[in-house]
Amino acid sequence: MGALSELFAPGRIAVVGATAREGSIGRAITQNLVDDYDGEVVPVNPNYDEVLGLSCVDSVGDSDADLAVVVVPPHIAVDAVRDAGENGVENVVVITAGFGETGSEGAARERELREVAEEHDINLVGPNSLGVMSTPNGMNATFGPDNALEGSLSFMSQSGAFITAVLDWANDEGVGFKDVVSLGNKAVLDETDFVAEWGDDPDTDVVIGYLEGIEEGRKFIDTAREVTQDTPILLVKSGKTDAGAQAASSHTGTIAGSDRAYEAGLDQAGVLRASSPQELFDAAQMLANQPLPDEKRIAVITNAGGPGVMATDAVGESNLEMASFADETLDAFGEKLPDEGNIYNPVDVVGDADIDRFRDALDIALADENVGCALVLSAPTAVLDYADLAEATVELREKHEKPVAACFMGGERVDAAEGVLREAGIPNYFDPARAVESLDALGEYRDIQRREYDDPVEFDVDREHVRSILEDAADRGDTRIGVEAMSLLDAYGIPTPDGDIVDSPEDAVTAAQDVDGDVVMKIVSPDILHKSDIGGVKVGVSNEEVFDAYEDLITRARNYQPDATILGVQVQEMVNLDDGVETIVGMNRDPQFGPLLMFGLGGIFVEILEDTTFRVAPVSENEAREMTDEIQTAPLLRGARGRDPVDRDAIVETIQRLSQLVSDFPAILELDINPLVALPKEGDETGVQAVDVRLTIDPDQL
Template sequence: MTDLSGLFDPDRVAVIGATDREGSVGRALLENLSAFDGELVPVNPNRETVLGRDCYPSIGDAPEASSIDLAVVAVPARFAVDVVRQAGEAGVRNVVVVTAGFSESGDRGERRERELVAVAEEYDLALVGPNCVGVIGTQSGLNATFVRGMPLEGSISLMSQSGALIAAVLGWAAQHGIGFRHVVSLGNEAVLDEVDLVEEWGQDPDVDVVLAYLEDVDDGRRFVDAVREVTAETPVVALKSGRTEAGAEAAASHTGSIAGSDRAYEAAFNQAGILRAGTIQEVFDFGRVLSGQSPLERDGVAVVTNGGGPGVLATDAIGESRLTPAEFGDDLHAHLADVLPRGTDATNPLDVRGDATIDRFRRSLDAVLGADEVAGAVVLSVPTALFEFEELAEVIGRQQRDHGKPVVACLMGGEEADRAAEELEAYGVPNYFDPARAVAGLEALAVYGDVTRREYERPTTFDVERDRARQILAGTGERGVDHVSVEAMELLDAYGVPTPAGDLAESPSDAEAIAADLGDPVVMKLASPDILHKSDVGGVEVGVPLDSVGDTYRAILERARRHDPDATVLGVRVEELVDIEDSTETIVGANRDPQFGHLLLFGLGGIFVQFFEDTSFRVAPVSEREAREMTAEIRAAPMLRGARGRAPADLDAVVETIQRVSQLVTDFPAIRELDINPLVVGPDGVRAVDLRLTVSGDVSSSAE
């Protein structure tokens, strides 16, 4: 991993393109760096001094140039590559290129960026940008950006693929008392990217939480693997833009049409342990609470309030979250009876009444947080004449510190609440005006608690017939097609996925011979790479008696010819009839995502998959735990577990099938889309009844 200490905590910083011209980036950089603890070195061949500092014609002309830790480049794009090369030749190892005019600006800019990358590789440079607003490291007073304002010092590290977002939030964050350790505008990510920063900040003991605004991730697998290592100790919160589905274009499979780009990010974030925020507000709401308090270790949260309405709002929000309200036990009831006025209902939410004094609030909160059944609390208050919010803030902070349980506050007021929020922040307790936001903050602690408790499992590697699978897939190229269906059921057999007994018949007599071996009745399915939706054209017949097999074969082919006279027809697959009584039709699929590789799908299958979209996703390869989570996340999970008297499905067999499909698509990246639909799940196992597969690329080789 690249050492980025010189990037964020340098002793000497050179500004290449420094100038005293009003309204210029070079001047804004120097002015922002005026509070820097170390030495500034202006570089500009057209100036002898800049803002009272000696200026040098090139970085190599500066005294002891090799000791410069960081060079910030703010010259026109046509000069940028040369000055970065000069920095590398001088011995500088960290560079920030704020200059625009690279890959974001067309073919010429793309060529320029490739040259920049080549220089960075030649001199082993840790390079941020180009086309960024810069970096900030508050521990050394470093503000190497051209945006206004220096953030407060704190324990949050923020990265953004949008420089505009950084410019927008820094002032807002300072206004709300939110401090940072690092702030980075990633720009074009020509060299350093989000993975490099997550790895660096995950090693920094002074970073309590990482916040990220992401528009795209280039190497999804590397991203998941790296972030998963970090989130075990340091929470990562991400806001991902671009939620529209991009994966449905020309999708031939159900999985391909359902699995859009945002689904892949959702699955990847889940597996990496990232908390996904839906808004900029949530990013900072989550960041504040995660940086100040420990994760919620178990279920059971309490609401303590002096206002009935806000208490109900908080309780509603808890009911809509993954949190569960704590059930107050007898000991807590007895304790509260000594604290609250006679006749007060000592239940959760706990309304300490509008006439509550600061002492009643303190004693009530002490009792609630001291109870074993309470894992954390939301404390709400409206202004009254009986105490000041700052007094209550002190009480909340001390109680949270003494009991060591997560607490969030919702002091609903104006300037008085703002002053109290500063007191709360000293204890790491965030204050939210909206009860729903307060609950969401506590939920973030619960979600991160789940992340810290789960153990990473390596995917299971099954003993499979990889060479046989390779030959089957290579046959698609030999036939000049990219779609396969029931004619490739042997592919599943090669990877240990149970399929109905059967074979491909190329004539009516073949079909009759196969059926005679299988027994009466059979299932017959058209085998054609050009006709994917076989049932829509009469290409599937179920329960065919032996004496009708030949005629059914001819009828299926005739329907196929009427539907598409030019379609390639390989024959008809004849299979044993699978008993679906006490069984459920599910789907297991995979779709190749451009960022993350194969995205696995499991859900309710059959003809209704696209109507209900009762599905769960993960990025391949998956472990047994991840595959089992997929089976539990769908809405139909109770049906699989045996709801309403049904026999429980063999979930172990489903989990193994998901893992085997995961191994198949990981072994053969050329598989673009794959559907096993339906995968019939019964009490005694599974059967893959139908297969649809699309390939692109070199299918003759596998990922060894």
């Protein structure tokens, strides 16, 4: 595919299916282009000589266009795209619906469309798209009623209706855009392509989007990570709740991955996730117009105590914190503010403050190097003109180059001031919490910019051994594997207790002698899932008892299920749990993001409290370490309640090694190490032991 920049800046656009018929999509698009677009518009329709005053050509192949917008019915749309491709049109937007969203016939048509686009190297948007817009050249190649105002947000949406709704609102609010794209069915171009394009676009300050799914999770993460070094990405990803995911799936046929995968993946990608359109635009406007704060500490300057308290609460619930002022700052406030005021944060300039006092206070606060950003919070009073306050706010924001949010409370009284603020890119809110949240988004993005992404470590492992274990299982027809696969962990350097799987009582005795102390013995059979229930596990077996125990285990298994495949008996070192913590490390595959790693503490912590954390593999050391830090029960790993801390480095390494294993073998669909016992570190010995493992494989992927 060529670069996408021409898609948004074509010199010549063909409208395939252009018509003057009232109420038709073909007319709406042609009219939108005629109205505002700077370039040439070529209607394509063999039935007309001209459309809306423009002369028509018979086929897109004759149009010599840089971009073709296709609105003809589905059964001829694919041919139109082929015609475009064969004649050198590199960019196509397929507005036409009736593809993958409508059943198997449509899905076949969509596959054909994709093949044609790939064959001719076409940048194809849609099908089932509202169209695309780009404001620098006035291009509104959509059938929506409104064109966008000029601005620096670039916006993609999986819902065309949402674009229409947003534009109507944005035009009213004065919010502008650079490019807008309705993704439609994403047969060819998807969110990752646009993120990449806008990341390179000097006219896009912020990428925003509404998505119901992400097509290729890992590619998205890798692309977004680079883009977010310079350009923030803000998304509403719907389907957060089960009901929402179901609705999304019936809406666009998106096979939604789990929201846990999205939560992890979007975070790893450096994407800010908004929970509503309001939050999306609040944050986007701040990011597009304001400098980033060096500090996450905020000063609140107010003439109203009550709202000051509300703002302080909102700060407490955000990632920001209330700044503590330097002594000089407090002295300066002391000089300028009356005795009834408050020189500590939130700074109360008191209800009788005029513009000079308010300006002085804001100036003093912003000058303090402990202050990263400020909220100007005001109730209406007789002695203060909001327009003056707006001008002072803009002036001091410029002077100090620190971000400022405004919460001038009121109705009509605020109108003039809002114009001044908006001009300077400072949104005004009635609600102190919204203003604080919008500043919070700046701080969050600053943290993303400061992130250091380390590459995943490549450990020296024995891939072939793992392959042979998986192939053996596949040959046996087993898709579920248990302790018989312990050596698969050894092959990837994940510590397991000493021991072996044996198939005779004599070997069991030898194996037990190789191990310190008593042993645990377990029947090994892919057909017996709940070993304990049938007496298939013996704990604390002494060397003398091993022989008999072996025979007893085999007998029990045979009695329980005569036709069970019995692979032997596992003889394993006893792991002392007294000083340890049982953890779980696992993986399952998400349809969008691929291998999703899970970490948590075992037992009730996972089962009842769901105290778990997720990352898309492969993970770096930093990411693995974050996992061990961010669970609620992390203090238990750090040695709460007078106990020694466990060997967290060993857990972190285990997560990384598991990450490598599941990345190397797509055939592993699920894997759980449960428990991974974590003990305090002693000398050079690793502190973790993988005591049990289960996995599910897909033999077709071997």
